[in-house]
Amino acid sequence: MLRRLPYRVQIPLGLSLAVLIAAVLVTAVSAQVFSRSARAETLAQVDRAVALVIAQVRPMLVADDTWRVFSLLRDTAGLLPGAPLGHARLAVVDVDGRVFAASDPLRLETGRPLLGEAWHGAPLPREGVTRSWRASREDGSVLRLDPITSDDGQTLGYVLTEIDAAVFGADWPALAGNALAGIVLAVALLLPAGWWVGQRMTRPVERLAMLIGRIGREEPGKLRAQLPHTADPELARIGDAVAQLMDELERRREAEERALSAERLAAVGRMTAAVAHEINNPLAGLLTATRTLRLRGDANDVRERTVDLIDRGLQQIRSTVTALLPQVRVEERALDPDDLDDVLTLVQGTAERLDIRIERSLEVESALRVPSAPLRQVMLNMLLNALKAAGEHGRVETALHADAEFVEFSVANDGQPVDAERLRTLIAAEGGRDPQGFGLWVCQELASHLHGSFVPDPSAIDRTRLVFRVPNREDPASPS
Amino acid sequence: MRRRDCLGLLAALAWPAFGTAAESGPDRTLRIGLTPVILADQAAFLTRWAAYLEERCGVAVRFVARESYQPVLDLLLTQRVDAAWICGYPFVLHERDLSLLAVPSWADEPLYRSYLIRSRRLAPDIQGWHDLRDRVLAYSDPLSNSGWLVAQAQLSRAGLSAGDLRRSFFAHGHRNVAEAVAAGLAHAGSIDGYVWETMRLQGMGATDDTDVVWRSEEFGFPPLVTLRQPSHARVDALREALFAMPRNPEGRALLEALNLDGFVPGDASLFNSIRLQAMQIPDSGVQG
Numbered sequence: 001m002l003r004r005l006p007y008r009v010q011i012p013l014g015l016s017l018a019v020l021i022a023a024v025l026v027t028a029v030s031a032q033v034f035s036r037s038a039r040a041e042t043l044a045q046v047d048r049a050v051a052l053v054i055a056q057v058r059p060m061l062v063a064d065d066t067w068r069v070f071s072l073l074r075d076t077a078g079l080l081p082g083a084p085l086g087h088a089r090l091a092v093v094d095v096d097g098r099v100f101a102a103s104d105p106l107r108l109e110t111g112r113p114l115l116g117e118a119w120h121g122a123p124l125p126r127e128g129v130t131r132s133w134r135a136s137r138e139d140g141s142v143l144r145l146d147p148i149t150s151d152d153g154q155t156l157g158y159v160l161t162e163i164d165a166a167v168f169g170a171d172w173p174a175l176a177g178n179a180l181a182g183i184v185l186a187v188a189l190l191l192p193a194g195w196w197v198g199q200r201m202t203r204p205v206e207r208l209a210m211l212i213g214r215i216g217r218e219e220p221g222k223l224r225a226q227l228p229h230t231a232d233p234e235l236a237r238i239g240d241a242v243a244q245l246m247d248e249l250e251r252r253r254e255a256e257e258r259a260l261s262a263e264r265l266a267a268v269g270r271m272t273a274a275v276a277h278e279i280n281n282p283l284a285g286l287l288t289a290t291r292t293l294r295l296r297g298d299a300n301d302v303r304e305r306t307v308d309l310i311d312r313g314l315q316q317i318r319s320t321v322t323a324l325l326p327q328v329r330v331e332e333r334a335l336d337p338d339d340l341d342d343v344l345t346l347v348q349g350t351a352e353r354l355d356i357r358i359e360r361s362l363e364v365e366s367a368l369r370v371p372s373a374p375l376r377q378v379m380l381n382m383l384l385n386a387l388k389a390a391g392e393h394g395r396v397e398t399a400l401h402a403d404a405e406f407v408e409f410s411v412a413n414d415g416q417p418v419d420a421e422r423l424r425t426l427i428a429a430e431g432g433r434d435p436q437g438f439g440l441w442v443c444q445e446l447a448s449h450l451h452g453s454f455v456p457d458p459s460a461i462d463r464t465r466l467v468f469r470v471p472n473r474e475d476p477a478s479p480s
Numbered sequence: 481m482r483r484r485d486c487l488g489l490l491a492a493l494a495w496p497a498f499g500t501a502a503e504s505g506p507d508r509t510l511r512i513g514l515t516p517v518i519l520a521d522q523a524a525f526l527t528r529w530a531a532y533l534e535e536r537c538g539v540a541v542r543f544v545a546r547e548s549y550q551p552v553l554d555l556l557l558t559q560r561v562d563a564a565w566i567c568g569y570p571f572v573l574h575e576r577d578l579s580l581l582a583v584p585s586w587a588d589e590p591l592y593r594s595y596l597i598r599s600r601r602l603a604p605d606i607q608g609w610h611d612l613r614d615r616v617l618a619y620s621d622p623l624s625n626s627g628w629l630v631a632q633a634q635l636s637r638a639g640l641s642a643g644d645l646r647r648s649f650f651a652h653g654h655r656n657v658a659e660a661v662a663a664g665l666a667h668a669g670s671i672d673g674y675v676w677e678t679m680r681l682q683g684m685g686a687t688d689d690t691d692v693v694w695r696s697e698e699f700g701f702p703p704l705v706t707l708r709q710p711s712h713a714r715v716d717a718l719r720e721a722l723f724a725m726p727r728n729p730e731g732r733a734l735l736e737a738l739n740l741d742g743f744v745p746g747d748a749s750l751f752n753s754i755r756l757q758a759m760q761i762p763d764s765g766v767q768g
């Protein structure tokens with residue numbers, strides 16, 4: 001319960017509890033000491049009272065003056081502890097052992113035979129006692145008999161004194177009252193002091209906790225300046241640890257910033273390389289087209305087809321560049337089956353150089369509504385990668401399939417098989433180190449952008465078949 | 481205050497006391513012997529009464545206190561006081577040497593009774609004098625009629641002697657008798673009925689713990705007396721001042737504090753019953 005409270009409450013409460021426990025223990029010890037000293041003091045008082053009675057009572061006894069002896073005993077007993085409550089009594093006993101007078105005549109009746117008789121369960125000595133006789137009973141009460149002698153040694157009578165056990169007991173209610181007053185006073189004084197001390201003690205801890213809570217949200221340098229300075233070694237250690245933590249965090253933040261900067265630079269590099277790659281891809285085909293135009297441009301149909309090819313190639317480059325500019329929407333045309341032929345024409349030079357035959361399959365069952373630029377980019381990248389993967393004398397198969405739901409373009413090659421894990425590795429590879437990765441990375445990004453997929457066909461055995469599949473919509477990027 | 485004032489003058493009825501007073505003084509001082517229990521408030525009452533009497537007697541008045549009858553009687557017989565308030569028994573004992581100055585009147589009569597009282601807690605079975613065998617009896621004073629002489633006569637009549645009592649003692653005053661019996665120091669006590677009734681009237685605790693079990697015949701009230709000699713003018717003035725007390729407010733207030741009606745001349749015959757009773761007691765000192 002206490003441990004769940006904050007330190008600024010725990011410490012004063014703990015102090016108060018300590019005061020309470022200390023006061024109770026001190027009271028208990030005091031009561032024991034008081035009880036012992038009170039008993040000794042009471043017995044000393046009895047000694048003095050008996051001496052007084054013996055000194056005063058002799059002439060009264062000689063004069064046989066019962067009334068004056070009674071007055072003396074009544075007044076003297078009043079000085080004994082416990083007398084007001086009837087716990088102490090004095091009596092003068094005559095030489096015959098009978099009560100001459102008593103401070104409490106109702107208990108010690110005048111004329112009653114006493115010496116040699118049982119009194120409160122204990123036998124009293126017979127007459128003839130010449131020295132003080134004392135008995136401490138089991139219950140703690142005290143009984144004593146003191147002879148009264150004349151100057152010449154004649155026994156005139158005896159003083160009987162009885163003090164009940166209650167007189168010697170500690171006055172627990174009074175002690176408890178005093179202890180309670182002391183406790184209340186101590187708590188009243190110590191509680192505010194405890195609160196003040198607790199606040200002072202816990203303020204650095206509280207500030208540390210507050211600073212720790214702000215770590216990560218505020219500047220570490222600014223927070224370090226607010227670290228509390230304390231002489232307490234433990235708190236100083238905590239403060240040092242927090243400062244060290246802030247230093248580590250600052251170093252880590254700087255490292256992250258450097259890493260981010262490097263990443264940005266790398267991304268810029270990758271993007272530049274990708275753009276160069278995307279622009280370079282159709283350029284090879286366009287250069288071939290210009291050569292064709294130069295060599296066979298006299299023929300009208302060749303010239304027309306070649307100029308159209310050059311025009312679409314340039315349009316693709318323009319679209320690629322435009323795609324890099326955010327917030328610029330270019331009027332896109334939908335994909336056309338001829339786009340596949342264009343792309344095949346663009347890679348034809350590369351295929352011939354590698355002596356690779358490209359087989360083409362076209363199954364368009366529904367109108368194509370996907371944008372042409374990204375699809376041409378994807379087809380060109382996938383074909384160039386497939387040619388590279390197939391190697392010399394390899395074989396590449398392309399297929400464009402469209403229905404009302406999806407447009408799917410796949411490229412298969414008989415090079416080293418690529419599974420999903422290998423594809424992820426190729427895509428994740430730095431473009432600078434693996435140019436092959438750029439095309440595939442662009443394909444995956446475009447598939448993600450068009451809410452489609454770009455995965456290897458798991459059913460392809462001993463070959464690689466990559467499948468690019470997007471919804472057949474005008475704007476696949478927006479959900480239907 | 482009046483309750484305690486009263487007790488101051490109950491002394492005149494044989495109450496023992498402590499304290500002294502100068503027995504010699506200027507010739508023009510009127511000295512009156514009393515047996516009061518000297519307490520501060522009683523001293524204040526006596527101061528007021530002395531001032532009252534001085535104003536009327538034309539001389540200084542001084543009360544001289546002694547604790548029992550005998551010393552006061554000695555002072556009177558040796559002419560060291562002009563008057564003394566004593567009991568009827570010492571009056572009849574020294575009748576040849578004394579003359580009545582004034583007799584207090586209580587309940588319209590200069591008479592009073594003796595009571596036998598018992599301790600309510602210690603001896604509730606005592607019904608009369610015959611029950612006092614092997615009991616402790618408290619007397620007031622050896623020269624007190626109600627506090628000793630009556631008790632001797634009644635014990636004799638009950639067939640008891642001093643030896644039949646377990647113990648007896650003098651308490652040096654009627655008030656002390658009441659307190660001794662109330663405390664249980666004595667089973668029973670012989671006491672002045674006027675004193676006991678006045679204590680009860682004033683609500684004093686001792687009467688709550690005692691019961692009256694017997695009342696005597698009426699006796700002459702304890703009188704103020706002087707030596708039998710030619711009267712002195714200042715004594716006559718004192719007598720007149722005492723008789724006149726009921727006739728003025730201050731005097732009535734003083735009498736009310738004493739629980740008395742006033743003072744009357746009285747007559748020696750008032751004390752015949754005491755005289756007869758004393759003659760029946762062998763050691764009384766009164767002879768026929």
